[in-house]
Amino acid sequence: MAKEIPSVGDLRRKSEVSDEEIEAATAAYLADESAKPFAFKYGHTIDVAKAIEMHPQARALLADEKTKPGLRRTMVKTAVILGFPVQG
Template sequence: MADELTIGSLLKSKVITPAELSAAVGAYLMDPAAADFRFGEGHVLDLATAVDAHEPSRRALADPKATAAFKRTMVQTAIILARPSKG
């Protein structure tokens, strides 16, 4: 069942902390090719794949007029919607 959970549901159930989410967003913004990010409790998410899979985030990141804050929010949204693996 853990494979079916999103980062958002794990955050809501306090398995993943807001600080971990913020660290994941920061890691992606520092290196958009970033791959595996390890959250607590052994959850792993390929950040680059998660953001690439979320079309609105891809568009925002490609938009030269988008602010840094908006881009950060869109990356966070993509990560929240993503489904990590356990391991």
């Protein structure tokens, strides 16, 4: 059986990714949507833009200019938590 790829949320439960790192990845994307993939302390990286692209609700809300900043932050953070990092 193939090994399941852990999400950022799974890695957070294992203490391989901290809440502070998730917040930092979120803030980095909100500051610059073309930012490079975010590197977590334990060697995992996540392409936040790709995580958003893979999350239909986040993609739709972030494309809408009327979406308020607080909801934008929440949707980016959700996409990060549900996204799949790569081992770097």
